[in-house]
Amino acid sequence: MSEVPWTGEAAVDEALARLGESDGVGAEQWAGVYEDVHARLAATLADLDRE
Helix, strand or coil: CCCCCCCCCHHHHHHHHHHHHHCCCCHHHHHHHHHHHHHHHHHHHHHHHHC
8 A cells, every 4th residue: 555545533544554564564464454453443433433
């Protein structure tokens, strides 16, 4: 993922930037990165539900 789409929401942008860490790594590392990004985005959505 060469370009990260910026949203203006810091928590979302940080999670999306983390996807760049999967560039050029083996499939074994992808799972960890994607799980982390998913957890971050899920937490952000949960925080929105609490507001």
